[in-house]
Amino acid sequence: MTETINVSDDRQRVNKFILLLLLAIAMCLGSPAAVIANEFGFVEDDLPIVLSASRLRQTINKSSASVTVLDREIIEASGARSVVDLLSLVPGFQVGRLSNGIPVATYRGQSERFNPRMQLLIDGRPTYVPLYGGIPWGELPLSISEIERVEVIRAPNSATFGPNSFYAVISITTRSPQSDAGWIVEAEAGGNDYISPTLSYFGKWSDIDFRINLKTEQDQGFDGIDDRERAKQAGFRAHKALNNTDTLELATGGIVGGHIERVTVLEPGDLTNYLVATNHYTQMIWERSKSTDESVRLQYYYNYLKLDDRDIREFDLGVVTQNPATLGIPFTVDIDRRAKSTRHEVEFQHNLRVNEDHRVVYGAALRRDTVQGRYIFADFDERSILSQRVFLHSEFQFNDKNTVNSGVLVDHNDLSGVSFSPRVSLIHSLRDNQQLRLGYSRSVRSPLSLEEEGRIEFIYQLPDGNNLTLIDLYDEQTLKPEYIDVVDLGYFFVSSDGSLTFDAKLSHQKLSDQIRTARNENFDEDVIDGEARFFTNRASSTLNSLEFELEYKPTDRSRFRLSYSYAFDENTEFANQMLTPDHTLSLFGQMKLNRGLNLSAEYYYISDWIWDDVSDQSNVNRLDLRVEKTLKLGTVEASLALQGEWRLGTNVDYLERNQIEDLYFAKLTLRF
Template structure:
């Protein structure tokens, strides 16, 4: 077996709890093997749901340096930077500032926030250069990954230590004050390998001077971030039939966000902080044991901690001399402790399965968000199982369910069933139906956001706790087709779907209260939503020189929600039509070039967002690789948004043309 295949197989086996049927043929075959859909390794055309695989070649060709940008390569996804160093993502609409309807995993470790439901991409201690691949399950997958796998699952699989021996340095420098430095060392030999990565990143996100807004909004907008992190991974082959994977990560962000308004007659009562401090840490340990050719198991434990702190003040004496100064202590501390068991078994050549369980504790402490210094805590427990049965060489049946007890929503079960029918070799029709739940976050259930006078007395209330939320529920039905033309080196994936969401949770106006603000908000179950549409993606690699991927999505949304704002906004929360393309070509003599193009229709980001007009974005990359004094060198120049400026999430977030250069060395 070639060494690179061994390394890749080891990387995927350690990175995700699904190893039972991973063989050399899986990685040498042109049809990608996916691991995230059922916790069983499967060729793409045998998976029970639609999957997009973003591999190393696509990551490099895109020129993206922020991980959320990679979701622009997935059909049906909308991605935008919001503010305060956070990102928004929506799949088939319903996107807001917190992306709360996705389950996001890094090597099997959930990074979904129990507080807001957000994914804190900016302080994730992970370099884009350490990503082996990303598998995006397009559609609910709660039967495998639990309640928050409501709209999609984004599983980031990092490189094993054995894949990156030696040293490497990567440097980026460009417009919008972009600077990046990543240093990596891979060591060890034989049974024990390790890697260490350290990185420092700096960004200005948008144009600062925005003059097209009203007088109240005019000002000097800024979104500047400086983030440093270090992470490490160790892979230890304890014996021929067992191995250990250990990881850790630390990050610290020194961020600046908000707007500068220097006119004393136009102060800023929104309490937007200019300085933000964010820190994240995690440790993770996994033990994998192969008991026989038919049974193996894995135990994983991890603990993560995220802390955010940003104090802000606003002098409101211009409204009334009696008001004084209002302060906001935006401190948030979140933790997650998790233990999980997974067992893969093969009972016969045509029947295999996976089962296991998980226990997790989540805590949140945020005095301003909950009007209390107490730490909120909850424990959830899960048991899951999934079967794959092949009664005929042309028929593959799959079914599974997750039984889950959540600290807010009680006990629920999330089932899924799918059937894959092979029409002719390489051409498969998939029928699937699944039900998923999304549990309320701590803030949705108990949020009591307040502002205080300098004396500590209550000045204002922004949100009040809910009256008790039911979980969101979705019934998803789909018809899919996966085609593989080997002679053309072409893969095509098409999907038609219809989702019915009930008990949608939205932020609505609470009864009027005494306040200098006109509204106080709460969360409630406000109605149902129908989502239907279609999407396709293709990958064409006719030669070693050319690699082209493209996707298209069409979405229709309707709702009968009671709240008039959501009733107006939800149907336009997804662009009706969107498409994307990434093409790379190797010119020879180490040169390669790539182009990324994206077109999004007009959409409305929910709650905090604005209507963003349709836009076309075009990026281009030119790079060359060569050897110098025993070192592998790559130099590249990347131009982003080479056409007209466009807006992201808010109409003040103006994304303009920008260029950066990069240089990397490895030895």
């Protein structure tokens, strides 16, 4: 077929490009000049500090796992309009939109719309939704302008953050109330009738620093499809220093948004309701910090998600049953997709230095989740899930060359009982500026209430008063947790002046007891087609991958990044399904010119792959360019940014119906 030939040609071109790129990098890192320079003047403290890999402050070269750091400069220069957009800059990440209001992100593929194998934390608060699993990407009460920094742990991390920190963990730090002062007004508009004004205020009342953020957003979505999206959000964060060691923080916020709940259907009259989601949170943190290595932290947070989606539709019985004898007989269906979930959690954490060579962090947490939904459980009962966990991490430096990171988390919950998540890594310094890391980690994903007890049924009400029941999903059996085991070998290099860093990782993963749906074709309870789906532990898979990140800062006014991931030797069943793309590539460049002019560019390429809940092949081949001009107008600092996003060849976003167009945006920012 023609498509197969094109895919092959694309892969050959990309393979040649990657080979040349690897040779160039090897020549650069292996040059004698670089080695000689590394013996003079290298300062490890100049490297980024990561906090989320093990809950210990570690320089990125001695982190217990591979971490990508996106700072505020990159976030602003990228022109990203959502968190999902930012993740395109991370090696191995794929993002897409099933429809405009349904963004999805995954690491190394093998994902669908509701991806229960990722974890996102905002200021240490997990956003995972127990209702359907995964992250509510389209209903996050967070704007890009609030983000100070993003850390992405590109490895399983249940040992640190508990079950469901499975494929990767994204940890977002928002801007502190002390980081700015005054008003910031932003207004962005562009393609697909996108309009988004944002108002922020950084202030101080007595001895309390605070930040307020208000935002609205609307977007008409893909051309030719009614997938409009609307959202209004607000956020508040306050910080108070009690004394020299103790602080209190309070954060609260929420979003009310709506989008067309259009999945894979296209015909007029299909079930494409307008879903309204309400997502809000409250978070309180007390922290006592005696030094960088000794602190106590107590956190409480509350998450709430409510989905409003109900519609009564009329259909033709003959069309639904495909029985000509019943054509023309009308019937109604009450489609009630209303649902809600809550989460309360209290977590204690203690960091301390045992001696000069040994640091530890330990803690415990209690959690209560509730889920409720007629659509997914066929009743209105509220289900409660209690969880308890304890964790311990240790960093021990044997000598100047070798450091061992180890940790374990033990979790108990009402659905799957007790689970253990261990991790260990050995870091060996070849030189001060070069480290090797050998690591092993195991993560757990507990079954969801939907997977254990879910029952999705449609009751068709006939004119004669009788009902017909179509069952789409039923609970069949007790499920086991999923497990993922990963062994990786990492290498980190930094030049003597810190202008060049290179981070590479070769890993092997095995995913066991994967929970997937199967179909029962002889289900007697379904009187319409006799079929229904159920969840079962029915799949396992293996995957190897090579990833690297290269960042080069030739001057303090220019910056270049390259991120690449190559997946290979996936087991045959999953390879044939194309659930993981072979190649994922992103390039980023930024130059700060004179007179407040900034230029930036990004290039994204992802080879063919398929999201697990559709059959269309996705691919990405896109170029973004952005120019920004900043100037002072009296006491006001103003900046205007123009951005273009161009297709380079064929692009398919999740489904072929989602027509990708060249898009243009403008953004005005005022600070006063």
